[in-house]
Amino acid sequence: MADTLSYPQAVTYNRHIVLPQIDLEGQEALLNARVLIIGIGGLGCPAAQLLCSSGTGQLTLVDDDKVEASNLPRQLLFSRAQVGQFKVHAARDRLHELNPDCRIRTVNTRLDDEALRQAVSEHDLVLDCTDNPASRQQINAICYAQQRPLVSGAAIRFEGQLLMVDPLNHSPCYQCITRLFSEQELSCVEAGIFAPVVATIGTQQAHIALLWLMGKQVLPAGRLLTYDGLSLSWQQFTVPADPQCTVCQSIKTNK
Numbered sequence: 001m002a003d004t005l006s007y008p009q010a011v012t013y014n015r016h017i018v019l020p021q022i023d024l025e026g027q028e029a030l031l032n033a034r035v036l037i038i039g040i041g042g043l044g045c046p047a048a049q050l051l052c053s054s055g056t057g058q059l060t061l062v063d064d065d066k067v068e069a070s071n072l073p074r075q076l077l078f079s080r081a082q083v084g085q086f087k088v089h090a091a092r093d094r095l096h097e098l099n100p101d102c103r104i105r106t107v108n109t110r111l112d113d114e115a116l117r118q119a120v121s122e123h124d125l126v127l128d129c130t131d132n133p134a135s136r137q138q139i140n141a142i143c144y145a146q147q148r149p150l151v152s153g154a155a156i157r158f159e160g161q162l163l164m165v166d167p168l169n170h171s172p173c174y175q176c177i178t179r180l181f182s183e184q185e186l187s188c189v190e191a192g193i194f195a196p197v198v199a200t201i202g203t204q205q206a207h208i209a210l211l212w213l214m215g216k217q218v219l220p221a222g223r224l225l226t227y228d229g230l231s232l233s234w235q236q237f238t239v240p241a242d243p244q245c246t247v248c249q250s251i252k253t254n255k
Protein backbone atom coordinates (compact mmCIF):
# COMPACT_ATOMS: atom_id res chain seq x y z
CA MET A 1 0.00 0.00 0.00
CA ALA A 2 1.27 3.47 -0.87
CA ASP A 3 2.61 5.65 1.94
CA THR A 4 0.66 8.81 2.75
CA LEU A 5 2.11 12.02 4.15
CA SER A 6 2.11 12.40 7.92
CA TYR A 7 1.05 15.74 9.38
CA PRO A 8 4.68 16.82 10.08
CA GLN A 9 5.60 15.88 6.51
CA ALA A 10 2.66 17.89 5.12
CA VAL A 11 3.93 20.87 7.12
CA THR A 12 7.49 20.38 5.85
CA TYR A 13 6.44 20.17 2.19
CA ASN A 14 3.73 22.84 2.37
CA ARG A 15 5.43 25.13 -0.17
CA HIS A 16 5.29 22.32 -2.72
CA ILE A 17 1.78 21.22 -1.85
CA VAL A 18 0.31 24.71 -2.36
CA LEU A 19 1.58 24.65 -5.96
CA PRO A 20 -1.38 23.41 -8.00
CA GLN A 21 1.00 21.63 -10.39
CA ILE A 22 2.22 19.48 -7.48
CA ASP A 23 -0.53 19.37 -4.84
CA LEU A 24 -0.80 16.62 -2.20
CA GLU A 25 -0.94 14.01 -4.93
CA GLY A 26 2.44 14.94 -6.41
CA GLN A 27 4.12 15.12 -3.00
CA GLU A 28 2.76 11.69 -2.04
CA ALA A 29 3.94 10.25 -5.36
CA LEU A 30 7.40 11.51 -4.45
CA LEU A 31 7.14 9.95 -0.99
CA ASN A 32 6.63 6.59 -2.68
CA ALA A 33 9.41 7.02 -5.25
CA ARG A 34 12.69 5.12 -5.38
CA VAL A 35 15.59 6.82 -7.15
CA LEU A 36 18.99 5.38 -8.03
CA ILE A 37 21.78 7.98 -8.17
CA ILE A 38 25.01 6.72 -9.72
CA GLY A 39 27.96 8.98 -8.94
CA ILE A 40 28.04 11.22 -5.86
CA GLY A 41 30.37 13.91 -7.15
CA GLY A 42 29.75 17.37 -8.56
CA LEU A 43 26.48 16.30 -10.20
CA GLY A 44 25.33 13.74 -7.64
CA CYS A 45 25.77 15.98 -4.57
CA PRO A 46 23.25 18.69 -5.54
CA ALA A 47 20.94 16.14 -7.16
CA ALA A 48 20.87 13.92 -4.07
CA GLN A 49 20.49 16.89 -1.74
CA LEU A 50 17.45 18.25 -3.58
CA LEU A 51 15.81 14.85 -4.06
CA CYS A 52 16.25 14.12 -0.36
CA SER A 53 15.24 17.52 0.99
CA SER A 54 12.22 17.63 -1.33
CA GLY A 55 10.77 14.45 0.17
CA THR A 56 11.77 11.49 -2.03
CA GLY A 57 10.95 8.25 -0.22
CA GLN A 58 14.05 6.24 -1.10
CA LEU A 59 17.46 7.07 -2.53
CA THR A 60 20.21 4.64 -3.39
CA LEU A 61 23.66 6.22 -3.72
CA VAL A 62 26.35 4.43 -5.73
CA ASP A 63 30.00 5.56 -5.80
CA ASP A 64 33.29 3.82 -5.06
CA ASP A 65 35.33 7.01 -4.52
CA LYS A 66 36.43 8.60 -1.27
CA VAL A 67 36.15 12.31 -0.49
CA GLU A 68 39.25 14.30 -1.53
CA ALA A 69 40.18 17.91 -0.79
CA SER A 70 39.87 18.77 -4.51
CA ASN A 71 36.18 17.74 -4.38
CA LEU A 72 35.20 20.31 -1.76
CA PRO A 73 34.71 23.40 -4.01
CA ARG A 74 31.73 21.81 -5.80
CA GLN A 75 30.66 18.71 -3.83
CA LEU A 76 28.87 20.62 -1.13
CA LEU A 77 27.54 17.65 0.82
CA PHE A 78 31.06 17.01 2.09
CA SER A 79 33.08 18.75 4.78
CA ARG A 80 36.85 18.90 5.13
CA ALA A 81 36.58 16.58 8.13
CA GLN A 82 35.12 13.89 5.84
CA VAL A 83 38.15 13.73 3.51
CA GLY A 84 39.11 10.05 3.26
CA GLN A 85 35.59 8.69 3.91
CA PHE A 86 33.61 6.92 1.22
CA LYS A 87 31.50 9.54 -0.56
CA VAL A 88 28.32 7.50 -0.20
CA HIS A 89 28.77 7.28 3.58
CA ALA A 90 29.63 10.97 3.98
CA ALA A 91 26.65 11.91 1.78
CA ARG A 92 24.27 9.58 3.65
CA ASP A 93 25.16 11.17 6.99
CA ARG A 94 24.49 14.68 5.68
CA LEU A 95 21.29 13.68 3.86
CA HIS A 96 19.97 11.93 6.96
CA GLU A 97 20.28 15.22 8.84
CA LEU A 98 18.28 16.95 6.10
CA ASN A 99 15.48 14.40 5.92
CA PRO A 100 15.48 11.46 8.36
CA ASP A 101 12.35 10.04 6.66
CA CYS A 102 14.24 9.38 3.43
CA ARG A 103 15.43 5.76 3.27
CA ILE A 104 19.02 5.93 2.05
CA ARG A 105 20.93 2.92 0.80
CA THR A 106 24.60 3.09 -0.11
CA VAL A 107 26.79 1.05 -2.45
CA ASN A 108 30.53 1.80 -2.28
CA THR A 109 31.61 -0.43 -5.15
CA ARG A 110 31.40 -0.08 -8.92
CA LEU A 111 28.49 -2.23 -10.11
CA ASP A 112 29.05 -4.87 -12.77
CA ASP A 113 26.32 -5.45 -15.36
CA GLU A 114 24.47 -8.03 -13.29
CA ALA A 115 24.48 -5.93 -10.11
CA LEU A 116 23.51 -2.80 -12.02
CA ARG A 117 20.63 -4.61 -13.74
CA GLN A 118 19.35 -5.67 -10.34
CA ALA A 119 19.73 -2.18 -8.86
CA VAL A 120 18.04 -0.46 -11.82
CA SER A 121 15.10 -2.88 -11.73
CA GLU A 122 14.46 -1.99 -8.06
CA HIS A 123 14.04 1.77 -8.74
CA ASP A 124 11.57 4.00 -10.54
CA LEU A 125 14.11 6.39 -12.05
CA VAL A 126 17.89 6.55 -12.51
CA LEU A 127 20.19 9.58 -12.43
CA ASP A 128 23.48 9.22 -14.23
CA CYS A 129 25.86 11.52 -12.37
CA THR A 130 29.05 9.72 -13.39
CA ASP A 131 32.03 11.24 -15.15
CA ASN A 132 33.29 8.57 -17.51
CA PRO A 133 32.00 7.31 -20.86
CA ALA A 134 32.20 3.60 -20.04
CA SER A 135 29.85 4.00 -17.05
CA ARG A 136 27.52 6.24 -19.06
CA GLN A 137 27.17 3.68 -21.84
CA GLN A 138 26.68 0.85 -19.33
CA ILE A 139 23.97 2.75 -17.41
CA ASN A 140 22.21 3.82 -20.62
CA ALA A 141 22.12 0.28 -22.04
CA ILE A 142 20.89 -1.30 -18.81
CA CYS A 143 18.23 1.38 -18.17
CA TYR A 144 16.94 0.86 -21.72
CA ALA A 145 16.88 -2.91 -21.33
CA GLN A 146 15.15 -2.65 -17.93
CA GLN A 147 12.71 -0.01 -19.25
CA ARG A 148 13.61 2.55 -16.60
CA PRO A 149 13.75 6.30 -17.33
CA LEU A 150 17.20 7.86 -17.11
CA VAL A 151 18.16 11.49 -16.44
CA SER A 152 21.68 11.93 -17.75
CA GLY A 153 23.83 14.94 -16.84
CA ALA A 154 27.36 15.92 -17.79
CA ALA A 155 29.56 18.96 -17.22
CA ILE A 156 33.07 20.02 -18.13
CA ARG A 157 34.89 23.39 -18.10
CA PHE A 158 32.01 25.91 -18.42
CA GLU A 159 29.69 23.59 -20.38
CA GLY A 160 26.91 21.28 -19.32
CA GLN A 161 24.32 19.03 -20.89
CA LEU A 162 21.15 17.22 -19.91
CA LEU A 163 19.26 14.40 -21.58
CA MET A 164 16.20 12.43 -20.49
CA VAL A 165 15.95 8.93 -21.90
CA ASP A 166 12.54 7.25 -21.69
CA PRO A 167 12.60 3.66 -22.90
CA LEU A 168 8.86 3.21 -22.27
CA ASN A 169 8.23 5.81 -24.97
CA HIS A 170 11.03 4.51 -27.21
CA SER A 171 13.01 7.76 -27.02
CA PRO A 172 16.48 8.13 -28.52
CA CYS A 173 19.14 7.22 -25.96
CA TYR A 174 22.49 8.41 -24.66
CA GLN A 175 24.37 6.29 -27.17
CA CYS A 176 22.51 8.08 -29.98
CA ILE A 177 24.06 11.42 -28.91
CA THR A 178 27.60 10.13 -28.54
CA ARG A 179 27.96 10.12 -32.34
CA LEU A 180 27.30 13.89 -32.19
CA PHE A 181 29.89 14.61 -29.45
CA SER A 182 33.31 13.14 -28.90
CA GLU A 183 33.20 10.91 -25.83
CA GLN A 184 36.55 12.25 -24.71
CA GLU A 185 35.06 15.74 -24.65
CA LEU A 186 32.18 14.52 -22.49
CA SER A 187 34.40 12.77 -19.98
CA CYS A 188 37.59 14.77 -19.64
CA VAL A 189 37.60 15.74 -15.97
CA GLU A 190 41.23 16.82 -16.32
CA ALA A 191 40.09 19.75 -18.49
CA GLY A 192 38.71 21.45 -15.37
CA ILE A 193 35.21 22.31 -14.22
CA PHE A 194 33.73 25.53 -12.89
CA ALA A 195 31.91 24.64 -9.66
CA PRO A 196 28.62 26.52 -10.34
CA VAL A 197 28.29 24.90 -13.77
CA VAL A 198 28.34 21.34 -12.46
CA ALA A 199 26.05 22.37 -9.59
CA THR A 200 23.62 23.89 -12.12
CA ILE A 201 23.48 20.67 -14.12
CA GLY A 202 23.08 18.47 -11.02
CA THR A 203 20.33 20.76 -9.78
CA GLN A 204 18.55 20.50 -13.13
CA GLN A 205 18.80 16.69 -12.99
CA ALA A 206 16.94 16.85 -9.67
CA HIS A 207 14.43 19.33 -11.15
CA ILE A 208 13.65 17.03 -14.09
CA ALA A 209 13.53 13.94 -11.86
CA LEU A 210 11.31 15.46 -9.16
CA LEU A 211 8.73 16.70 -11.63
CA TRP A 212 8.78 13.42 -13.56
CA LEU A 213 8.15 11.51 -10.32
CA MET A 214 5.30 13.92 -9.56
CA GLY A 215 3.77 13.20 -12.96
CA LYS A 216 5.11 16.16 -14.96
CA GLN A 217 7.62 15.86 -17.78
CA VAL A 218 9.49 19.13 -18.32
CA LEU A 219 12.26 17.90 -20.59
CA PRO A 220 10.85 15.83 -23.43
CA ALA A 221 12.67 12.53 -23.77
CA GLY A 222 15.30 12.61 -26.48
CA ARG A 223 15.73 16.41 -26.30
CA LEU A 224 19.30 17.47 -25.50
CA LEU A 225 19.61 20.58 -23.35
CA THR A 226 23.02 22.29 -23.32
CA TYR A 227 24.26 25.04 -21.01
CA ASP A 228 27.04 27.55 -21.62
CA GLY A 229 28.26 28.92 -18.30
CA LEU A 230 30.24 31.74 -19.91
CA SER A 231 27.18 33.31 -21.57
CA LEU A 232 24.54 31.90 -19.17
CA SER A 233 22.65 30.52 -22.15
CA TRP A 234 20.66 27.31 -22.70
CA GLN A 235 19.96 25.60 -25.99
CA GLN A 236 17.70 22.66 -26.84
CA PHE A 237 18.22 20.19 -29.66
CA THR A 238 16.04 17.35 -30.79
CA VAL A 239 18.29 14.32 -30.95
CA PRO A 240 17.54 12.09 -33.92
CA ALA A 241 17.63 8.39 -33.06
CA ASP A 242 20.65 6.71 -34.62
CA PRO A 243 19.18 3.99 -36.85
CA GLN A 244 22.32 1.95 -36.11
CA CYS A 245 22.09 2.38 -32.31
CA THR A 246 22.66 -0.97 -30.66
CA VAL A 247 20.79 0.12 -27.52
CA CYS A 248 17.48 1.75 -28.38
CA GLN A 249 17.02 0.51 -31.94
CA SER A 250 17.63 -3.16 -31.17
CA ILE A 251 15.10 -3.03 -28.32
CA LYS A 252 12.52 -1.56 -30.70
CA THR A 253 13.06 -4.10 -33.43
CA ASN A 254 12.86 -6.92 -30.89
CA LYS A 255 9.32 -5.87 -29.99
Ligand SMILES: [Zn+2]
Pocket residue numbers: 172173174175176241242245246247248249
Ligand atom coordinates in the same frame (compact mmCIF):
# COMPACT_ATOMS: atom_id res chain seq x y z
ZN1 LIG B 1 20.07 4.96 -28.99
